[in-house]
Amino acid sequence: MSSPLSREEVAKVAKLARLRITDAELEQFTEQLGQILEHANDMTSLNLADVEPTGHPFGLINVMREDVVRPSVDRDAVLAEAPDAEGGRFGVPRIMGEAP
């Protein structure tokens, strides 16, 4: 049976997730992820016409909080943990182009 997932697809997902993977890992993940997809495909053999789609394992809806301000964290303490900071802002490598 052919794999439900191609190496190219796995390579693309890795690229989008900014993961650098070796050829051996690509091979391994393609097979493992393929098995997960195959398992999901097993579901299609079941007759689920009368079953409501499950969006969330808990039956909860409308979990909300009131619009009340709570203390924020100390900026200096946070920035001290950052690799780079300047003028109260986080420093990051130069951003190329605009946000997606």
Place this chain on the structure above:
Amino acid sequence: MTLPSGWEMVVGLEIHTELKTATKMFCGCANSFGSEPNTNICPVCLGLPGSLPVLNKMAVELAMAIGVALHCTIAPSTFHRKNYFYPDMPKDFQISQYDLPINSRGYLDLPDGSQISVERAHLEEDTGKSTHLGGSGRIHGADRSVVDYNRSGVPLVEIVSGPDIRSSTQARAYASEVRGILIATGASDGRMEEGSMRIDANVSVRKSGQPFGTRCEIKNLNSLRSLQRAIDYEALRQIDVLEDGGSIRQETRHWDENQGETSTMRTKEEAEDYRYFREPDLVELSPDQAWQDRVRAALPPMPAARRARLELLLGEPTEAQRDAVGTVVELELDQFVIAAAESNLDVSLAVARAANEIAAAINNVGRLSVESFVATVSMEQSGKLSATQAKKVLGELLENGGDPVAIAKSMGFEQMGAQALGELVAQCIAENPSEWQRYRDGDEKLSQFFIGLVMKLTKGQANGKAVIAELQQRK
């Protein structure tokens, strides 16, 4: 602007508005513009591992108010993660609504009678704000960017119109009407210059009657003027390309306000694959009918209803008066006109003074009380003040506040009382006996001749209607 013959533009707008909540969408950090960088941040809006989002009830309520005002259906909705890597989004995903938005399938009627469909108005969170630092003179030498996460997680509603807009003027009218609704519902302050309302425009062109063409999305439209200019530029650009035998690539384009042109930001091939999936940390949002009804009942009149009310007071408004009413409602000056009408004053005069004189000094409107406005209009209508004088009194009230009667006196305007005016009119009659005779014989047009003379003598300080009254008295 008119397009070359046979061409038509097709435009849809995406309007993002920040909601005027006290706190962010998923955490209790303050939602405030202009704070010191990174002072309104916490583990949730910094995307730290293990932190969990909890939905802000007020954000939901304001989103529903927008939905009701746009005649949308409010339905059970869910949240998704929109995944992408960019430093302004520290979680590396933005929480948004995807296939099930809170509001869908609405519409908006524009003042010109046209109707634009609203496909959806969904909730999502705003991103942080990054600033690029140039390399020169910096300690490290290398170029880098710095990020402020105060805006990260601020609640947004994105209002997506159908591709129903056919001109840049109509696009502007739609955006302006949406802005009016956002302000009226209290959902947003609609300040485009502060970024609390941001617009992207999807523009394509086609020969009349043909299927839709390939569209380009224009970003960075920071004012209604930019919106209008960018759409016109983009439609003409696409027509040029097509008429030269080329084709349009689907892409995102950036509007450069200074150059007055759009340029490629990224093409569809480079577009991100966002890999949307359900946000597992948030449950379904399903406002019950009672809550929806409460929001609906609490909604104040929308701009269209307010315009209709003022137009009814005017009777049969002219095109110019309708424009003036539009300005009055847009600037929220309704109460001035309504108070004048309730004092049985001339509504058209009140509308004109509000749409011109108050509008010209709108930033100072807080200094002008409704009573002072009504008193000034009343003095003008009764002839105690000429139009020019009334405008000056309003100008002074808006500049420094005070009492309109005292201001009129201190400016020497009450000198032109009935007696002084009567003497001037008598003088003009005496100096122009033949014109006076013709006027007495029924040539009403000559009233303008005498008004002109009196205006000249008073340097425009006289009241035209009062002059006519004096003339008729002497007939």
